[in-house]
Amino acid sequence: MEKLLEIKNLKVQYNTDEAVVYALNDFSLDLNKGEILGVVGETGAGKTTMALSIMKLLPEHVAEVTGGNITYNGQDVFKMSKKELRALRGAEISMIFQDPMTSLNPVMTVGDQINEVLKIHHPDMSKQTRAEKVAEILTLVGIPPERGAQFPHQFSGGMKQRVVIAMALVAEPNLLLADEPTTALDVTIQAQILMLMKELQKKFGTSMILITHDLGIVAEFCENVAVVYGGEVIERGSVEQVFARTKNHPYTDSLFKCIPDLTTDATRLTPIPGFVLDSRTAPVGCPFAERCQKATERCVQVKPSIHYVEDGHYIKCHLYENEVGK
Amino acid sequence: MSETLIQAVNLKKYFPTNAGVVHAVDDVSFSINAGETLGVVGESGCGKSTLGRAMIRLYEPTEGKVLYRGQDIATMKKEDFYKIQKKMQMIFQDPYSSINPHFSVGETILDPLRISKEITDKKERMQKVAQTMELCGLPERYFNTYPHELDGGRRQRVGLARALVLDPEFIVCDEPVSALDVSIQAQILNLLMDLQESRRIAYMFITHDLCVVRHISHYIMVMYMGQVVEYAPRDELFQHHVHPYTVGLLNAIPTVDLSKRNRERHLLAGEVSNPIDPPPGCRFANRCPYASEKCKEPQPLTEIAPNHFVACHECAK
Numbered sequence: 001m002e003k004l005l006e007i008k009n010l011k012v013q014y015n016t017d018e019a020v021v022y023a024l025n026d027f028s029l030d031l032n033k034g035e036i037l038g039v040v041g042e043t044g045a046g047k048t049t050m051a052l053s054i055m056k057l058l059p060e061h062v063a064e065v066t067g068g069n070i071t072y073n074g075q076d077v078f079k080m081s082k083k084e085l086r087a088l089r090g091a092e093i094s095m096i097f098q099d100p101m102t103s104l105n106p107v108m109t110v111g112d113q114i115n116e117v118l119k120i121h122h123p124d125m126s127k128q129t130r131a132e133k134v135a136e137i138l139t140l141v142g143i144p145p146e147r148g149a150q151f152p153h154q155f156s157g158g159m160k161q162r163v164v165i166a167m168a169l170v171a172e173p174n175l176l177l178a179d180e181p182t183t184a185l186d187v188t189i190q191a192q193i194l195m196l197m198k199e200l201q202k203k204f205g206t207s208m209i210l211i212t213h214d215l216g217i218v219a220e221f222c223e224n225v226a227v228v229y230g231g232e233v234i235e236r237g238s239v240e241q242v243f244a245r246t247k248n249h250p251y252t253d254s255l256f257k258c259i260p261d262l263t264t265d266a267t268r269l270t271p272i273p274g275f276v277l278d279s280r281t282a283p284v285g286c287p288f289a290e291r292c293q294k295a296t297e298r299c300v301q302v303k304p305s306i307h308y309v310e311d312g313h314y315i316k317c318h319l320y321e322n323e324v325g326k
Numbered sequence: 327m328s329e330t331l332i333q334a335v336n337l338k339k340y341f342p343t344n345a346g347v348v349h350a351v352d353d354v355s356f357s358i359n360a361g362e363t364l365g366v367v368g369e370s371g372c373g374k375s376t377l378g379r380a381m382i383r384l385y386e387p388t389e390g391k392v393l394y395r396g397q398d399i400a401t402m403k404k405e406d407f408y409k410i411q412k413k414m415q416m417i418f419q420d421p422y423s424s425i426n427p428h429f430s431v432g433e434t435i436l437d438p439l440r441i442s443k444e445i446t447d448k449k450e451r452m453q454k455v456a457q458t459m460e461l462c463g464l465p466e467r468y469f470n471t472y473p474h475e476l477d478g479g480r481r482q483r484v485g486l487a488r489a490l491v492l493d494p495e496f497i498v499c500d501e502p503v504s505a506l507d508v509s510i511q512a513q514i515l516n517l518l519m520d521l522q523e524s525r526r527i528a529y530m531f532i533t534h535d536l537c538v539v540r541h542i543s544h545y546i547m548v549m550y551m552g553q554v555v556e557y558a559p560r561d562e563l564f565q566h567h568v569h570p571y572t573v574g575l576l577n578a579i580p581t582v583d584l585s586k587r588n589r590e591r592h593l594l595a596g597e598v599s600n601p602i603d604p605p606p607g608c609r610f611a612n613r614c615p616y617a618s619e620k621c622k623e624p625q626p627l628t629e630i631a632p633n634h635f636v637a638c639h640e641c642a643k
Contacts (some may be wrong), residue, residue, distance in 0.1 A: 042507040043478075156597055157370075186369035186534060188594045191578035195593060213508065216580030220587060243584050258512035260541035261582055268519065269541070271512035275477060 004175060004207050005031040005054065010068035012049055012058065012231075019280040023049040025231040025287070026303075027068070031175070036201060036208045038218035038239070040255075041228035042276050047211045050228070051177045054209075055089050056080070072175075091121040094168040098180040100160035104152040110163045111148025114138070114170050121171045137166045140203075141196060158189035162196070169200055176201070176208045182217070194221050215259060219243050224312075227252045230287025231279060237313030247309045249317050250295075251288045286317065294319060331528045332381065332414075332496050333357035337390035337400075339373075339380050346602040350376040352552040353390070358545075360495065361526035365543030365560070367536055367575070371598055373552040374532045378498040381530060382414040383407060394496075412442050415489035419501035421481035425473045425488075432469035435459065435487045442492060454491060462487040463517060479510035486514070490521070500532045515542060536579055540564060545633075548572050551601050551609040554627060558634040568630065568641040571610045608638065616640055 012024040024046045031037055041047050052058050054070060056077055070077040072088065080088065097103040105113055111134055118130045125133075135145035141162040152160055161181065168176060178197070182190040198221060201208055210222055218225050218239065225242050227235040227249060235242065235249040242248065245256060257270040274291040286292070289299040299318060307320040339351040350373045358364045366374045379385045381392055383399055392400045394414070399407055418424035425434055435455045438444075445451045456466060462483045473481055482502060489497055499518070503511040519542060521527055533539050539546060546563045548556040548571065556569040567573060574594035596613040607622040608614070614621070620639055627635040628642035636642055 042509060158597055187536070187578040188369060188574055189597065191580075191593050192595075194580075214580065215582045219582045219584060220580040240584065243582060255508065256582065259508050259582070260512075260515070260537040268516055269512035271516060272509035275479065276507060276509070 001032040001035075003030055004033045004035075004073060005029075006071040007050070007054070008068050008071070010050075010053060010070065011066040012046075012053055013064050013066055014059075014062050015064055016062065020282075022279050022281075022283055023063075023231055024053070025283045027228075027232050029226055029233055029236070031207055031209065033174075034205055034207055035224060036198075036210065036222045038222035038225045039209060039211045039228055040213065040215060040218055040225060042213060044276055044279060045228040046231040046279075047228055048179055049231075051095065051179050051209070051211060054177065055093055055095065056085055057089075087121075090117060090173070091171045092173055093175040093177060094171065094173040096161075096164055096168050096176065096178040096181045098183050100157060100164050100184060103164055104160060106152055109149050109151055110155070111138070114148070114163070114167050117167055117170050133170060137170045140169075140200065141166045142192075158185055158193065161185060161189075161193055165193070165197065165200070169204065169206070172204055172206075174207060176206050177211070178208065179211045180213070181210070183212075183214075190217075197221075215243075215255065216261075227255070230283060232287065232316065234288065234316045235314070237310065241310055241313040247313070247315065247320070247323075249288075249315045250292045250319070254291075329360050330357045331360040331395065333391075333393040334377075334381060335391040335393065337377070337380060337392065338388045339376050339385055340388045343602070348601050349552045349604055350601065351380060351387075352604075354549075354552075354554055355390075356547055356554070356557065358496070358528045358530060360528050361522060362544040363522065363529040363531050363542055365539035365546040366530060366532045366549060367534065367539050367546065368549035369534060369575075369598055371551075371601065372549045373601075374549050375500050376552075377549070378416070378500050378530055378532050382411070382416060382496075382498055384416070412438075412444065412492045413494050414496045414498070415492065415494040416498040416500065417482070417485045417489050417502045419504055421478050421485055421505060422473075424485055425481060427473050430470050430472055431459075431464065431476070431484050434473075434484055435491050438488060438492050444492060458487045458491045461490065461521070463513075477510075478506050479513060482506060482510075482514055483517075486517070493525070494527060496528045496530070498530045498532070501534070502531075503538060504533065504535065511538075518542065536576060548575065551598060551604065553609060554635070554637060555610065556634075556636045557627070558631075562631065562634050566631065566634070569610075569636050569638050570614045570616055570641075574613075 007027060007029045010024050010027040014021040014023055027050060039047055114134045115130055118125055118133060134148060138145045138148055143162055182193050185193060212218060222239055224238050226233045229251050235252050254272045258272055260269060272291055285300040285302055286304050289295040304316050304318045306314045306316055307323050308314045309320055309323045335355050337351055337354045341348040341350055354377060368374050380387045387400045391398045394410055399410060432455060435458055436451060439451050439454060445454060464483050464487060503514050531542055540560060543560050546560055547554055550571050556572045567576060578593060594613055599612055606624050608625045611617040611621040625637040625639055627637045629635050630642055
């Protein structure tokens with residue numbers, strides 16, 4: 001398998017007036033070509049910071065990369081020139097944001113907004129071809145092409161998210177970052193959008209990182225999954241391996257236990273004690289140690305390293321240090 | 327046998343707009359027993375929040391009755407209603423905007439006691455606040471804390487404490503856990519269920535999350551465009567749901583159960599249509615795979631099994 005993206009020991013912190021927020025701590029993640037990876041985690045786990053880092057869109061002055069690097073197709077993203085970055089963003093990697101209501105320009109027709117992407121990334125394309133391409137992509141995402149002349153406020157939430165997807169895909173990127181693309185939508189519309197994204201992913205052969213807090217979406221939509229907590233990947237494996245629930249990081253395990261699911265019959269959920277990590281303190285041991293029932297003194301002191309429990313399935317936890325996988 | 331605590335009878339709430347009349351809640355009837363939970367599910371704009379607000383007279387119903395222990399609160403005089411109002415509270419979806427940022431946690435919880443003049447003695451009031459905070463899992467040291475210092479889960483606890491301090495019998499919970507992380511969501515859901523057991527509070531639990539609703543409810547009501555399409559006891563609804571909309575809704579939920587991963591999914595096409603001056607007949611017909619000419623007639627709720635009602639002529643057969 002060919003690697004498309006490689007994030008290595010990335011450390012990102014936000015320096016605010018009040019405190020330093022350690023958003024990513026030794027964050028490492030690989031993505032193969034054509035892979036659909038689900039990234040799961042709670043608020044503040046660092047999911048969005050990860051996505052912004054990949055495109056080098058972190059807010060300047062506030063965000064500081066203190067270590068690690070990101071390689072996209074063999075190129076170091078942090079060393080790219082402005083021109084190279086422009087080519088990277090939109091054409092190579094594109095992003096779908098959570099809120100379709102605010103990610104569209106309200107004073108531009110949706111057709112023009114999609115057209116603009118082509119104008120920027122394929123300046124040599126003729127007006128005629130561009131118009132054809134716009135009509136084509138609109139049809140693909142299930143919007144009648146004549147609606148391209150309408151403005152975002154004339155679309156419903158689900159339709160707007162279709163427009164955003166069309167915009168993200170029109171330049172035929174190799175990597176699609178979708179940051180909670182369906183969180184703002186109703187379940188029946190969510191299902192439609194996810195199906196559409198999967199179809200288009202197959203059609204274009206795009207690699208995809210789907211950021212979500214919904215384990216159900218990952219189970220149905222992704223091939224592989226990375227669980228993020230406290231700014232690092234604490235578990236990574238195929239959906240089959242992780243959702244089999246035989247070997248999991250204690251955090252992943254408690255996540256499974258605290259979501260109400262249609263298939264379980266528990267009368268009470270098992271909440272994770274404590275609160276989501278306060279990332280204002282510099283990390284020392286395992287980020288989950290404070291809330292983990294199996295934590296020992298060692299977990300607080302020493303950061304666990306990666307332990308493979310199966311082929312392609314690793315867990316960052318001292319509990320699994322005697323496992324021999326690959 | 328349990329007693330009926332609150333009942334809606336042919337409740338309607340219309341909103342006149344420039345474009346026409348929005349039928350937000352259209353002829354809805356149901357009842358909730360003391361100590362039980364009715365889960366109300368549906369997509370955005372189906373009228374579930376409007377219904378919740380109309381139940382405690384935050385909205386004046388356009389037509390119909392809301393009976394609380396047999397008394398119609400929708401038409402009674404305001405002065406009389408205020409005496410009952412204490413017993414019905416609401417918790418809101420957004421723990422960020424539903425709490426006054428200028429009030430400390432203690433003041434927020436104290437406020438209902440002050441307004442209702444329920445307890446006149448200052449010392450007793452403070453005791454009641456302390457008790458309620460403890461009940462909701464808020465440590466005493468938060469008394470003088472302001473909302474911006476708390477995270478979403480703790481703020482939702484403040485919202486809950488504010489609702490509980492008057493010892494209500496009925497609480498409308500409008501998406502109380504939607505804005506929270508799953509680990510925190512479980513804490514709040516458990517807390518709500520514990521409180522129900524110890525105090526026999528009835529909940530009307532409004533949500534779009536069917537997994538949550540299954541977890542907490544005794545009865546479930548599915549709404550579509552202001553109308554009830556299906557109503558049944560929880561297990562009956564999840565095992566024998568028949569209305570095409572309920573089927574579509576349940577099919578659309580992603581599950582962590584891998585054995586269902588490759589199931590055939592019947593996804594609903596299209597989107598909710600315009601709620602302005604809807605024609606008579608089934609409002610789901612334009613998205614329904616089984617729609618026929620007969621769907622243009624009004625679809626009354628029909629009992630197809632004990633306590634299981636459905637508004638579809640096809641399913642009722």
